[in-house]
Amino acid sequence: MSGQFSFGFSGDDIEDDGQSNSAGPQVSASTQPQASASAFPVPGKPLLPATSHDLHHMLSQLPSKIAYGILDIDLDGAGNIQLPRRELWDVRVQLMAEDDGGDTEPGLGNHDVKTGVYEGGFKSWESSVDLVKVLSLSKSFLSDIDTVPRLIELGCGTALPSLALFQWSLSLRAPEKSSALSIVLADYNPTVLQLVTLPNFVLSWALHQRAGSPLLENAFSSEGELDLTPEVLKAFDEFLTARKISLSFFSGAWSTEFIRLLNSDKTPKIGNNSGQRTIILGAETIYSPFALSAFTQTIFSLLEEEKAQGNAAEALVGAKKLYFGVGGSLDDFVTKTREMGANVEELREEAEGVRRGVVRCSLP
Template sequence: MAFSFGFSGDDIDAPLPDTGESPKPANPRGHAAAPTPASSSAFPVPGKPQLPPTRHDLARLLARLPSRIAYSCLDVALDDGAVAARIPRRELWDVRLQLMAEDDGGGGQGPGAEGLGEHDVKTGIYEGGFKSWESSVDLVKVLAAESHPASLRGRPVRAIELGCGTALPSLALFQWAMALEPSQSRPFTFILADYNPSVLQLVTVPNFLLAWALHHQHQHPALRDAFSLEGELQLGPDVLQAFQTYLDGRDISLSFLSGGWSPEFVQLLYGPSGAAPQGPGSPPVSLLLGAETIYSPFALQAFNETVFAVLGREQASLGAQAAAFVAAKRLYFGVGGSLDDFIEKAQAKGGSVTKLREETAGVARGVVRCVIKGHQSRDPAQTTAG
């Protein structure tokens, strides 16, 4: 099923012209996709298999980037007009140019082309990750207003973004983490998950690289000539190596997962042992992030199950102060998902849900925080470390 939400300009990015009939995206690891029961897959389509959960190595993703990427920046302003974050994003037209260059006569049918057509979503094929959605901007505003920049000081942080796409909330956290003095920072883990591996490769990883490069462009020798053309970043081997060296030096980890939400996805997230690695020192703050992830009843059910599985693992395995921040439209017309449905189902599973933000202009949207009952006092939004 392919459809557009038709929200009259509500989305940040307009869809590009259609590239023709789109195939299912290829699995970059060469594994055949096994059919998944509809009850446990995020976007079930009768008779069609879902992409299996797959982990992707950062070094391999970086090695597949082109020699330069074009970008623009999105300013996220708070209600008082203050800019909470200026987030770089790779241009969609630049993604299309890369796909055309790599297509090698395939007629625009290569991996990744499925997301550059006229539809916002192609169920079971492409789940909207190339576009930046306004609910993800709402989530950035909430993270800023809830004092999360301050709470990064002196605490290990785990940020897990489900359905990350262009990853605006995680990018804001990454920028705030980079702004801390090294003496104030602690291990910071980003886990970025999107249904489509092509989204991780073509926009998620480039956006993190852009955020690092822009933050350090006047400080790092490798970046001295990397911004010689306005709106472009040159990606020489020295730039890519400097990025990885910085992450290692600041104890920042980037992990990438693709595939449908399912018990197997949760198992992959925590490794063969089923438990998250636990280091010495204070328990971490765990932020589970999701924007525009509940657009249909099927997606809502799988997202809800995954959220509670992850919150439970974070608390049981790490003793983490864990909370989920969910941003969505109040109602997805014509497809059945809604923020109120998420709240109802979360409360039925033992969740304590707090409404943090409401947007009434245009299509109504909201942001909520969800914690497991009995752990409200461990809510990271209420804890600010000095």
């Protein structure tokens, strides 16, 4: 069973004007997955195990140079935000240079998803842009000096929502007075984390700090490229430490072990912080009933853990109203979470083109 899905998009990615190039919410499946307790069932193929990844090791594995483009997102008339993304052609060049399966790397071919192999992380999906727009309305929480903000993006891929929050935090949080900020980035595929997620954070930092740093100004030696010298990577690491920002990376299938790893990754409270506020993010993570069930169980476990510790927590989920051909839908997610006892609030709806929405889930 191949379990390969094509989501009906006319191109590989969201266009750089922040708009989707999708012609409609069509999903085709060459073979329908069979029922299973796991999120991404492939008979005879084990799911990737839950794994944590060390930031310093990941930084050491980056290439000497990366190429990038800018995604300009209009925040519904309230300004805009420009988010850098590593170019996919540059990822292909790196893989071919390393002779590490550049021609066959999952996710760099013609399929948006290959069930149990690759879960779409190299591409930026429309609902991730919807989440950025929703988050822009409440980003002021990043500057609260009395609370440790913790962001968890499940199925992060190119991590547009987390990148936006990271970029806003650089402007909103006072360097000397801010509490700690924890950003947890999780994707099924470790290659996605290494090849696009981390590079996008380095790019976002470098572009934001470029004007006041001769080191970074020199690193942008060519248009659309950033030199990742040892000095640049060291400066990035030192900046995170100075600003009390932690980046944590996790890969593998949603599972009990996955939840345990995330719950063990806690930012220590600093100063007189009274508590922690956790925001769980997920975009396009419920494209099938299997993914919907596992994702819902995961966010409930994380919300329950935070509630047990007396921390405020909520989940913001963006998805299409219906994924034709494989059965997932935002409405099913809302129904399921309400049946499980969650409070669900609809925050945003896109009625034109591909019908999508963003909802907030919390425990009473």
